[in-house]
Amino acid sequence: MSMRKKGFIVGSTVALMMVLIGCVTNEKSESIDTGSEKNYSEPKLNLSFGTMPATDALPILVASQEGYFVDEGVTVDIQNFKSPKDRDMALRNGHLDGVSTDMIAFSTYRENEAKVRLTSASIGYFSLLSGDSTVTNLSELKGHSVSYFKNQAPHYFLDEAMKTVNLTSDDLEFKEAHNVTTRIELVQNKQVTATIVPDPFRAIGLKDGLTELAKSDDLDIKPNAFAFTEKTIQTNSEGIKAFYRAYNKGVDFIQNHDLDTYYAILEKELGYSKAIKESVEFPTYVYAEPVDQKQLEEAISWATNKGIFTKDWTFEELTSTVAFD
Template sequence: MKKIVSVMLLIIMIFTISSCSKEKETSSEKLQTLNIGILQDTDSIPILIAKEQGYFKDENLDVNIEQFKSAQERDSALQSGKIDGAISDIMAAAFANDGGFNVKITSLTNGTYDLLVNKDENINSLQDLKGKSIAISKNTLIEYVTDMILKKAGLTDKDINKVSIPQMPTRLEMLQNGKVDAATLPNALATVAMMNGSKMLDNSNNLGINPGVLLFTSSAVDSKKSEIKAFYIAYNKAVDYLNKEPKSAYIDKVIEDGGFPKEIKDALKLPVYQKAALPDKKDFDDVIKWLTDKGLIKNNYNYSDLVTDEFIK
């Protein structure tokens, strides 16, 4: 009897060791690479920090970061399969799905978008913009923020001349060279403009709106679940780092990796970054209303149509 018990214990031990070994092997198994698109904006900094500090590697995840100069270039890369996800906005998610290319919003991002005027223009209030030209990126977060700022001042499209300049660096250059009277830019490039004399009239923070999001293609959501979950673990570690460490500890590397202008090093004001969370439903509904009122999309999307909580628990 003792011999039988001993044999059974031995079998159990072997099975347990084998299971633990297999579990350990599985936990350290290499995940698929995630390809992420970013723009020249402060929204992208947590991703840059997660890579620089090795937080992605801690999760056995390779993340390839692709930089784009315009939302159009980023969206083309998404639809061609060159990237799995991107720093984006609610508008882009609605446009993609309306066109038959399915993407899912997985979290919000923390960025600010400023409406600025050329230093040589005698524009001191939003009402002074009447009859002036404003450089934007058409049908994007940038135009949405611009419209919300104008609405606050009681102005409409008929009161101003919108100039579509998709590439952000070009938009900045045209503002600074006096080719347009005003422009709406993300925080990092807006900082450059203000350092060179441009005046900021209003921004998305003052309006209390945040339409910026992280999104992934439905294909990535279906086939790279473990990778996206690992991505967000690293993302949240980066947020903790950013909110704890002084800017001087990382700003040089962020400027280099993010393609930001070097001159903004001291002037750039970063947001208080939040750990990954879902976008506000009111922000979502307001964007969808803006798109439908303009006749830009055919479908009147509900929050659950485009937003998934699968990766934010």
């Protein structure tokens, strides 16, 4: 890897360090304030980046707390969304330069003429959890209700998981829920049989006695990715490079420190609790990597078959190597 360091700051003066950036959508996003008291000169580059409450955000949040973004000369306004719908709306409305997204959601951006490119793979997984004691495997899920957000990576994962038992998502009853917290609550309250969530909601569900029916990385389904707008790639490539150097330094920090060192970030920003601390499974964090062509081809093929994506495309047209040039 050619990238090295990374850094992030919520504000560049003492007066701004306690400010939370305002809402972008109806279901509000939160700009991250990690409480860093480091005093740096003002970076020259600026980016806004949308995250979700999932494990792929951790290196970014660590880079924020440790001041890695500002070390690299970039101010990053991190906006944490509870719903992919709100994240995508913020991106469409020009409020974000980049996002933590997935290849299926990305295909909807491009289908709707959004000028966005995938810039790297990201780390994370999805879990299919059942709250019905009579549904303990995928075959038994047939005809039951499942809560997820259509035309996003969880939908793709569900189809691929059901394919292993000669079924599809069409063999299930669909219950839409954009908000990840809402999905786990629907299962816990017996309003649906199953749902699809990332950690920490997977750990919360398992702690509460839910049964895991499938996990995306066990099926080699890895659709998570980071994306930036073409405008940002063209006009602020140095900001993107600085973002990734900071991200990689966040990975270094995670690899070289105990969980106790950064668990407070997970509690504050991603909804983790002390009760699930011992049961959480983290992915193996690695430096940012280019988009995997096979993963993208398979995801876009699924999106095309579902009628989500109808454009002609090439790998080069959908991706950018700006972070690795």
